[in-house]
Amino acid sequence: MKWQVEAITNILKNCIEHSEPNSNIKIHYEKNNMYSLIKIKDEGSGISPKDLPHIFERFYKASNSSSESIGIGLALTKSIIESNNGYITAESELGKGTTFIIKYFN
Ligand SMILES: Nc1ncnc2c1ncn2[C@@H]1O[C@H](COP(=O)(O)OP(=O)(O)O)[C@@H](O)[C@H]1O
Numbered sequence: 001m002k003w004q005v006e007a008i009t010n011i012l013k014n015c016i017e018h019s020e021p022n023s024n025i026k027i028h029y030e031k032n033n034m035y036s037l038i039k040i041k042d043e044g045s046g047i048s049p050k051d052l053p054h055i056f057e058r059f060y061k062a063s064n065s066s067s068e069s070i071g072i073g074l075a076l077t078k079s080i081i082e083s084n085n086g087y088i089t090a091e092s093e094l095g096k097g098t099t100f101i102i103k104y105f106n
């Protein structure tokens with residue numbers, strides 16, 4: 001449980017880092033008898049279609065990344081979520097924002 005919180009917190013941290021001050025981050029949660037779904041949506045820079053398929057790879061840095069970026073956060077997040085019977089995907093549009101979709105199957 002502690003690590004799942006870590007994983008979700010890391011996504012939120014990324015969303016904040018890539019958003020302008022005072023923009024919104026929306027969190028949606030729903031649960032049914034098959035899965036729990038968490039969606040985290042920012043209004044930040046977005047991720048280019050070239051980078052998007054790679055953001056969960058270790059040491060991958062997107063073209064929008066800062067100089068301190070290492071590219072480890074989302075890889076760790078993904079492995080933590082998958083170790084708990086979960087899946088994570090991302091959808092993004094440059095200049096509009098990014099949505100992370102996490103599903104835990106019961
Ligand atoms: N919410 C987001 N909006 C835009 N770009 C993002 C977002 N989350 C991650 N990225 C990009 O995806 C890449 C991978 O992220 P991450 O694994 O967290 O790297 P780091 O550990 O360096 O923060 C980063 O280079 C970052 O620029």
Ligand SMILES: [Mg+2]
Nearest residue numbers: 013014073074
């Ligand atoms: Mg990060």
